[in-house]
Amino acid sequence: MKKDEVPQDSSNLESAKLKELCYAVDEDGNYTTVNSSGWDPKTIALNQAIEEINARIANAKNRVLKKETSPIEYYMEFHKMDLSILASYVGIWSWRIKRHFKPTVFNKLSEKTLQKYADTFDVSMEQLKDITKHGN
Template identity: 50%
Template structure:
């Protein structure tokens, strides 16, 4: 793409005062970099992705409120993590983290385990323990 053809459409990055660095060609057909605020196709894809993420967060919140899942699920979704990422951050096997998704198991966890999760999510142990999904 030529530097002068680089799209500068309104996007999520514009509202956050951000730009994306892309490789383009200059007038001499040499590769260089240029900043773009985005383009329509990318904006649509990002908007749809964020809508799906927000749906998953809301579903996790409802599952916590209905005592189907532990608060770990909600905070994992809220922080845009999956099981593998969360397990690596807290330094536990995936199967062990998955067990902690069950409310009955979660309620029995001691503070040293909860601290790993709380630190990973950037919250306190108290916030993790007392999240009920209703607020």
């Protein structure tokens, strides 16, 4: 793409006063960097991804409030983690974390284990146990 053809469509970057760095070819045929405010197809894809993430968070929140899952699943979704990432942060096997999603198992976790989760999610123990106290 030529330097003067780099897209400058409106996007989420504009509202944050950010620019995306792109590579383009200048008048002499050399690669150079150009700032772009956005590109419509990329903006649409990012917006769809954000909507999907927000839906997953809302679903996890509803499941916690219905006592179908533990707050760990909600906070994992809220922080855009998956089981393997969360496992690496808390130092607990993925299969054990999945067990901790069960409210009956969660309610029996030791203070030490709960504190690992609270530290990982950067919330208090009270917020970890009661997501309605999470200021999101």
